[in-house]
Each structure stands twice: as structure tokens, then as C-alpha cells.
Amino acid sequence: MVKDTRLSTKLWAAANWTLIGFFIVNLFGMIAAVVTSSFATRWLGTWLPAGWTTRWYSAAWAEFQLHDVLLVTFQIVFLVVAISGLIGVPAAYALARRDFPGKKLVMLLFLLPLLVPPITFGIPLATVLYQTGFAGQMSGVVLANLVPTVPFVILVMIPFIEQIDTKIESAARVFGANTFKLFIHVLLPLLMPGILAALLLVLVRTLAMFELTFLTAGPTSQTLVVALYYAVFAAGVRAVQSIDAMAVIYMITTLIWLIIALRFVNPTQIVARAKK
Amino acid sequence: MSTTDLSSIPLKQRLAARGYDGLTLLCVPAILFLLALFIYPFLYGLVLSFEPKQGGMFANYQRFFSDSFLYGTIGTTLWLALPVTIATLLLAIPIAFRVRLMKNQRLLTTILVIPITLGTVLVAQGLLNYLGPQGWFNRVLITAGIISTPVKLLHNYWGVMLSLVITGFPFTFLLTLSYLSGIDPALEQAGATLGAGPWERFKHILFPLLLPGLAITFCLSFVQAFSVFPSAVLLGAPAGPTRVISIAAYQAAFEEYDYSMASAVAMIMGMVQLAIVVVVLAARGMLYRGPAGGGKG
Numbered sequence: 230m231v232k233d234t235r236l237s238t239k240l241w242a243a244a245n246w247t248l249i250g251f252f253i254v255n256l257f258g259m260i261a262a263v264v265t266s267s268f269a270t271r272w273l274g275t276w277l278p279a280g281w282t283t284r285w286y287s288a289a290w291a292e293f294q295l296h297d298v299l300l301v302t303f304q305i306v307f308l309v310v311a312i313s314g315l316i317g318v319p320a321a322y323a324l325a326r327r328d329f330p331g332k333k334l335v336m337l338l339f340l341l342p343l344l345v346p347p348i349t350f351g352i353p354l355a356t357v358l359y360q361t362g363f364a365g366q367m368s369g370v371v372l373a374n375l376v377p378t379v380p381f382v383i384l385v386m387i388p389f390i391e392q393i394d395t396k397i398e399s400a401a402r403v404f405g406a407n408t409f410k411l412f413i414h415v416l417l418p419l420l421m422p423g424i425l426a427a428l429l430l431v432l433v434r435t436l437a438m439f440e441l442t443f444l445t446a447g448p449t450s451q452t453l454v455v456a457l458y459y460a461v462f463a464a465g466v467r468a469v470q471s472i473d474a475m476a477v478i479y480m481i482t483t484l485i486w487l488i489i490a491l492r493f494v495n496p497t498q499i500v501a502r503a504k505k
Numbered sequence: 506m507s508t509t510d511l512s513s514i515p516l517k518q519r520l521a522a523r524g525y526d527g528l529t530l531l532c533v534p535a536i537l538f539l540l541a542l543f544i545y546p547f548l549y550g551l552v553l554s555f556e557p558k559q560g561g562m563f564a565n566y567q568r569f570f571s572d573s574f575l576y577g578t579i580g581t582t583l584w585l586a587l588p589v590t591i592a593t594l595l596l597a598i599p600i601a602f603r604v605r606l607m608k609n610q611r612l613l614t615t616i617l618v619i620p621i622t623l624g625t626v627l628v629a630q631g632l633l634n635y636l637g638p639q640g641w642f643n644r645v646l647i648t649a650g651i652i653s654t655p656v657k658l659l660h661n662y663w664g665v666m667l668s669l670v671i672t673g674f675p676f677t678f679l680l681t682l683s684y685l686s687g688i689d690p691a692l693e694q695a696g697a698t699l700g701a702g703p704w705e706r707f708k709h710i711l712f713p714l715l716l717p718g719l720a721i722t723f724c725l726s727f728v729q730a731f732s733v734f735p736s737a738v739l740l741g742a743p744a745g746p747t748r749v750i751s752i753a754a755y756q757a758a759f760e761e762y763d764y765s766m767a768s769a770v771a772m773i774m775g776m777v778q779l780a781i782v783v784v785v786l787a788a789r790g791m792l793y794r795g796p797a798g799g800g801k802g
């Protein structure tokens with residue numbers, strides 16, 4: 230772009246960077262406060278805690294039954310990832326390759342669950358799931374979480390599939406591959422990066438999805454984020470440090486997957502794709 | 506087919522010609538799934554909201570709009586969601602303009618995505634530590650001599666407001682940045698060649714082209730902020746100043762077990778969101794919507 234050396238431009242740039250810096254400093258300050266507190270023996274009215282300990286982690290592990298919670302969380306998350314992949318990828322393939330009357334309506338159907346906030350559709354959904362007996366157990370939580378993730382997989386996968394040349398598929402057909410063989414030997418390897426990216430993002434989304442899980446989970450089907458909410462909600466009963474230790478465990482589980490996901494996708498591209 | 510009579514062509518081929526064949530059927534499971542778990546619950550909720558526990562068809566809605574404890578939640582939520590949306594947009598626009606010029610945006614965008622990933626619950630817990638009277642934020646301000654007593658930022662309006670800005674900003678920023686990247690730099694360069702300064706280029710070229718995208722961004726951010734729930738409970742004063750509409754819906758459903766009333770509140774929540782979105786999109790319809798992508802448009 231055009232180089233501008235006027236003072237006002239430089240001042241404006243400096244102001245912008247200050248703004249970015251201020252946001253990032255506060256963000257990391259907030260995260261660091263949680264981490265510091267989780268290792269603190271006693272932290273009242275000082276800059277740093279009086280001493281350091283790791284006992285809050287074992288305390289949190291026992292107090293909040295984190296072993297069970299983590300097990301449930303990963304069962305739910307992996308079920309959601311697997312099912313949304315199984316339903317979403319074929320649907321995305323159909324939508325990327327075929328044009329048919331009513332396609333716009335179908336696309337709208339897939340766009341709505343991503344645009345309507347979870348708490349708005351979550352309450353009627355939870356009502357239906359409670360009346361059919363799904364809610365309160367793991368299957369209900371999985372079903373509720375699939376509502377935004379299936380469309381998410383579809384919308385992320387469509388551009389990925391569209392960029393694969395149809396001639397490759399025709400060639401495979403000429404050599405006698407049936408649809409199943411075509412899918413396993415040709416499409417799947419080509420689509421793998423896209424599928425992986427979409428499913429990793431679904432994983433991160435589901436780990437962090439509070440509202441839908443909160444509305445449909447029973448005592449034995451809570452995920453980590455819902456357990457964390459209840460712990461913060463009932464703060465005062467337990468030491469702040471052990472809640473913070475749990476928060477750190479949650480943070481680590483989520484961030485690991487985010488970092489892995491970001492190796493495959495650029496966040497700006499995802500948003501740019503989703504808006505189409 | 507020797508004859509041109511349409512009916513003699515097998516149905517399968519006629520359908521295939523319009524785009525319906527075996528492959529199209531692959532999207533049927535997804536459609537059925539969403540009809541069953543998204544559209545049906547919505548319609549079910551709508552019908553249920555007209556079948557109150559007692560009273561006539563509109564009893565739930567009458568109750569909502571006659572009880573200030575209930576209808577007041579609309580105002581409370583708007584009073585949170587609108588300032589938050591405007592604040593995140595005002596933050597996001599200059600930062601997106603800055604980041605657009607950077608060569609390596611990846612690290613910054615990654616840092617900015619972190620709050621989305623952490624989610625509202627963790628941000629709430631973090632802010633309880635960070636913004637508290639003994640937290641680092643107040644300590645820094647006191648040490649710097651800006652304030653003499655700690656600012657009260659928790660369990661009131663500001664706590665919810667700040668947490669919404671933190672969790673909402675990354676999304677607004679990424680959307681704005683992607684819209685901005687869609688504007689051809691040649692347009693701005695042409696302006697510069699003709700002698701327009703940075704402010705004039707922004708005012709006359711970039712901002713008008715960005716405005717339709719900003720309208721969409723506004724809608725999406727607003728809808729997210731309007732459905733605030735965990736942070737309003739954990740960081741706000743859920744009984745008073747931050748009793749948002751989702752708390753009213755939740756209490757009706759899971760504390761009073763009045764699913765009919767809860768559905769009515771959820772429908773009202775959806776209607777308010779829809780109303781704001783329609784207003785913004787109608788205003789957007791009056792804006793310039795020509796090509797801005799250079800070549801692609």
C-alpha cells in the first residue's frame with residue numbers, strides 16, 4: 230500500500246497497536262490469573278500468592294470427579310465428531326456436485342442452526358428431548374450438540390469438495406469404480422485435509438459448547454464445561470484454587486485441540502467460507 | 506427413446522435431468538436430522554407456547570408483557586447487547602484495517618481466536634479472578650495512581666459487558682477482516698493516486714464498500730450477545746440489573762417446570778432478535794451492493 234509518513238497517520242497506527250496490545254495484555258492477564266491461582270497456597274491481597282503447590286489439582290480431580298467427567302466429555306465429543314462427519318460429509322458432497330430445485334431452501338435449513346444462537350433453539354429442543362426421554366443422558370446431549378455441528382461440517386466441506394476436479398471422478402468411473410470404491414480410494418484421500426479440519430473444529434466447538442449441553446445434560450452426562458459452570462456457580466462452597474485448577478484442566482484440553490486444528494486451517498478462511 | 510413424448514421417459518431419468526439422482530439422496534439424512542431436531546422443536550415450541558398451563562391461548566404472552574419482571578428482561582438484554590455489539594465493531598474496524606496490511610497475520614489471529622475457544626464459562630471464571638477488588642487489573646490501576654479505590658467491575662452490568670466484549674470481539678474481528686480482504690486494494694490505490702489521504706480513502710472508498718459486510722457482522726454479533734447466559738449469571742447480578750431474557754426462559758423451564766411459558770419466552774427472544782436483524786438488513790438493502798472484489802464481481 231501507499232507509504233504514508235505523516236504524523237497523524239503514525240499516531241493513528243500507534244493508537245491501533247495500543248488497542249490491540251491492551252486487549253491481548255488483558256486477555257493473557259486473565260488467563261495467567263487463573264493459572265497462578267490454581268498453583269497458589271494462599272492468595273489474598275497481594276500481587277503474587279504466598280506459596281506454590283500442586284495439591285489443588287489432585288483436590289479438584291477428586292472433588293469434581295474429573296475422571297468421570299473427562300471420560301463422559303470425550304465419549305460425547307467423539308460421538309458428535311463421528312456422527313457429524315458421517316452425516317455431514319456425504320450431504321456436503323451431494324450439495325457440492327448437484328444443482329436441484331429447492332437447493333436454496335436446503336442451504337437455508339443448514340445455515341439457520343449456525344445463525345440462531347444455541348440458547349434460543351436450545352430451550353424448545355430440550356423440551357422435546359425431555360419429552361422423548363433422550364435428555365438427561367448421554368444420547369440427548371449428543372443429539373443436541375449435533376444440531377449445530379452437522380450444518381457446520383456441511384458448510385465447511387462444500388468449498389473443499391467443489392475445488393476437486395470432477396474429471397478425476399469420471400476417470401475412476403471409466404475404469405470401473407463403483408460409488409463406494411470411488412469414495413474410499415479417490416475422494417476420501419483427496420478430501421482428508423478438509424475433513425480433518427472440519428472435524429477438529431467440531432471437536433473444539435463441542436468441547437466449548439456450554440448452552441446445549443447445559444440444557445440437556447443430566448447428572449451423569451455433564452461435560453467438563455458444564456461441570457465448571459456448576460463449580461463457579463456454587464463458588465464459596467469450595468476453594469477458589471480448586472475451581473481454578475479445574476479451569477486450567479479445561480483450558481488445556483481445549484487449547485491442545487485448537488492448536489492442532491489451526492495447523493490445518495486459517496481461521497479467517499473458515500469465516501469467509503461460512504458466510505457464503 | 507424413439508418418441509418425444511415426455512411421459513415415456515422413465516421417471517428416474519426425468520428426475521436425474523433436474524438434478525435428483527442417487528447422489529442427491531446423500532443429503533437426505535442431514536435434512537431429515539435437522540427437520541427432526543431443529544425445525545420440529547421450533548414448531549413444537551411455538552405450538553406449546555399457545556397451550557399454557559392455565560388461561561386462554563395467549564395467557565403466556567399476556568403474562569410476559571404484563572409482568573415487569575418478565576418484560577423488563579427485553580430492555581435489560583437490549584441494553585447489554587446493543588452497546589456490546591457497537592463496542593466490538595468499533596474495536597474491530599480499526600484493528601482489522603491495521604491487520605490487513607500485515608504480512609503475517611497468523612499469530613495475531615490465532616491469539617484473537619483463543620477467547621472463542623475458551624468459551625464464556627472460562628472467561629467468566631478468569632474475569633472473577635482478574636477484575637476482582639484484589640485482582641491484577643485493579644492493582645495495576647491503583648499502583649499507577651489512576652484510581653484510589655478498586656473499581657467495582659464484578660456482579661454488575663460492567664462484568665457482563667466486559668466478558669461479552671472479550672468473547673464477542675474475536676468473531677466480529679475475523680468477520681470484518683474477511684470482508685475487508687474481499688475489497689480489491691486497487692480501488693484504494695486508485696484513490697491514493699488521485700490524491701486522497703488515508704481518512705478520505707477510508708471515508709469515500711473503503712467504508713462504503715465495507716458497510717454491507719458490517720451490517721451482516723452487526724447482525725451476527727448482536728444475535729450472539731442477545732442470547733448471553735452463563736456470563737450474565739456468573740459475572741452479573743442475575744436477580745436484578747443483568748436479569749437477561751435467557752435467564753427468564755431458563756427459570757421458567759427448569760425452575761418452574763413450565764415448558765409452555767419457557768417456549769413462549771424463547772419465541773419472544775427469537776422474535777426480538779429477528780426484528781433487529783430485519784431492521785439492519787432492510788437498512789443494508791439501501792446501500793451500494795456492486796462489485797468490490799475486482800474481477801470476481
